[in-house]
Amino acid sequence: MNLIKSVFISAYITVLSLLTLWAGYGLWQTASVGYVGLLLAALPGLLFFVQLFLSPKARTSSLLLPVQLPTWAGVIAALIFGDIWVQIGALVAGTGLLAYVFWYSRLGREESEQLLKGKRLPDLAFVDSEGAAVTLQQFAGQPVLMLFYRGNWCPLCMAQIKEIAKGYQALKDRGVQLLMISSQPHAETAKLASRFDAPMTFLVDKGNQAAQILGIAHKDGLPGGLQALGYDSDTTLPTVILADGNGRVIAADQTDNYRVRPEPETFLLWLDEANVV
Structure with missing residues (x-):
């Protein structure tokens, strides 16, 4: 199923582009009002992705109503005023959006038992942005916030990291160490690390081993075609873990929608609830 999804997202964006050009x-x-309808059916979805890449944000609404409403208005106009081919094109755009919102965006994950509150994390092994071997045990003694992100190719992940970096001081004041973790190639992680001055540690999960141990690996999670840029087809499910100084899980966000991410304030609430000062 994930393999089908990886093909779908690349095909969907391509089809939206072609339908917009056709309209x-x-x-x-x-x-023709029919072509106006076709344009309305295809353009909002295409603009959503363009905006996502040009001006990334860490989260969106679950239903994407600002995209759905004009899209379906366009579909209706195309069905009323367009010829058969325009009608088919508009329906393709509309059903594609439904598939994206209600199928592709949903990760279909089950909550990992490894991340239950109070569970002790294993001593996971990583490689830092300088290429040195690192283990989770090296961060013992202070709370740790771990963000498992998909890779530099994911605009929502990049926006989430930027958001955490912007508000790092509030977490630092609580003694929290920030670990940004991905199984992407080391060169990509090093490139990302160089963009931030905030005291965050960027780590590579080689072979997705830590993600597999924690039950958050995402097989065939990479959108089709990005393998050409050096990324592996398998990635990680977007996950945030807060652990105490003894490596026990305080809280974890295991989102089932890759577009819905926790707000930075959520991490502070976790600390408050655990009486971490």
Whole structure:
């Protein structure tokens, strides 16, 4: 199923682009309400992805109503005023959006028993941005916030890391160490680490081994085609873990929708609830 999803997202964005071009060409040729409908059906979804990459944000609404409403208005207009091919194109855009919102975005994950509150984390092994071997035990003694992110290719992950970096002082004041973890190639992690001055430690989970131990590995989670950039097809499910100085889980966010991420204030609430000062 994940393999089908990896193909779907690349195909969906491509189809939206083609439908938008077709609608624009049709409107240039003739002022048809049907083509206006087709443009409305395809363009909002395409603009959503363009905005996501050009101006990344850490989270979106679950239902994406600002995208769905104009899309379905366009589908209705195309069905009423368009010819059969315009109608089919609009329906493809509409059903593609439904598939993206209610199927692709859902991760279908089960909560990992390794991340239950009070569970002691194993001594996981990583490689830091300088290439040195690191274990989780080296961070013992102080609380640790671990963000398992998918990779530099994921705009929501990049926005989430930027958000944490911006508000790091509040976490630092509580003695929290920040670990950003991904199984992406070391060169990508080193590149990302160089962009931030905040005291965050960027780690590589080689072979996705830590993610597998924790039950948060995402087989075939990479969108199709990105393998050409050096990324592995298997990645990690977006996960945030807060552990105390003894390595016991205080709380964990195991989102089932890759577009829905916890707010930074959530981490402070976790600390408050655990009486970590």
